[in-house]
Amino acid sequence: MSKSKGEVKIEQQEAQGRALASAHDIEVTEIYVDDGVSAYVFADRPGWAQMMADVQAGRLDVLIAQAEDRFTRQPMEKETLAALCAGSGVTWLTVNDGALDPATADGAFFSTLRAGLARMESQRKSERQRQSNDHHAERGGAQRGGVRPFGYEDDKVTVRESEAKLVREAYASFIAGGTVSGIATRWNADNVLTTRGSRWDINKVGKILRRERNAGLVRHRGAILRDERGEAIRGEWDPLVDETTYLAAVARLDSVPRHGGRLHAPKYLLSGIAKCGACGLVVRSFKDGQRVERYRCTVHDGQGHKEKGVRHVSIRVEDIEPTIRDAMVAAVMFAPSDALSDRDTAEVATLNVRRGEVARALARLVELVEEEVFTLAEIAAKKRKLSTEADDIDARIADITQRSARAAILAETSADLWADSSLTTMADKRAAIRARFDGLPLEQRRTLVRSLLDITIEKGRGAGRVRVTHLVATTLNSEADPYVEEQPEAV
Known part of the structure; x- marks a missing residue:
């Protein structure tokens, strides 16, 4: 016995x-069940395998089923069963098809005929289902069946805001320089579970960031669906993020260095951010022979070219991080908090329009090949040119989106740090901002540092060799001390 969707239940069979x-006075000695496994597919069917072994061993006289296609719908398997039964003297008796002896000419003929008809009906059913699914997807319908997508309710259309907020934050954090590992760690710490009730890991978070439906796009049969104009078909559900944000996250996922396919979260504030003044490579954290925490140029880890006579930098963590925290306090206090300028917003809109034009032009190339308007060499050249332009557009959109995400995080953090209206003096504000900055998750602190500061460690000793350039609060790039409060003039 086996059951496919929509067919008679196992208990009824x-x-x-x-x-x-009972009607034929036959004793039932064994029951073979493959529940949930279709008789149409070549799958591991323990019940089928045991039945075949018992037939071959001569333990059975009659096989009983609701219909012959409950044995199998594969003609090759049906012929194998018929041959074994004919050799062992086993006959068939089914509710729908009656008695059959596969050892006779008539029995072999009708067995083969019914197997072919059953297979044809299964194929027709599959074709109808595929056509229905295709039509449903082309209209932007949500995927039928399967597990509820994170961020949406069971209907796969209604947004579950508590999860949607986490998804949006994850995109913003990742685009702004965060890590997949950091997102997973944060969600697990907050006891956020997947829709299957399990904990998060980097693979699961990566799938969330790559999920096209989050941007309202429809993925069907392994591809984003587009209309005849080359424009993406939009789903019936509300997107969690805009398409630009989604593409920027995917671009970073595809480009960020991987170690065994993983995106690990650094454990120190400046790892991979501060640079060596001797060669320009970034520094990484390590512990020296006295177990002192330090940053050193990654040339010592085999990166880059270590030239003879060039002394690459190393600095104790305690000698550089206080300086960076002071610089961050100033950056948060004086940096503008607008996320995207009107000029950037307009540029993104223009770029998206052009991206659609390029996509349509690429689709048109296929028609030009069939119409033999151009030679294959000319078509290939045009395709390379359009593909290069598309890549340039995507890179520009990703750059603007990344800047937007970082600025949004800065604006949110800055507003939070300035929220306490009881702080009156500049010293009080500096102390409060420093304390609140230190209280942020490491990933968010790193995002802010990367967004606001360019840090270079020069050769020498102590903290005085740390050179900081402000990327946003550029008015601070001077010798004046921005922290000194104005003093009243002497009378």
């Missing part, structure tokens, strides 16, 4: 089989 056996 067994009851019908037992009634048929």
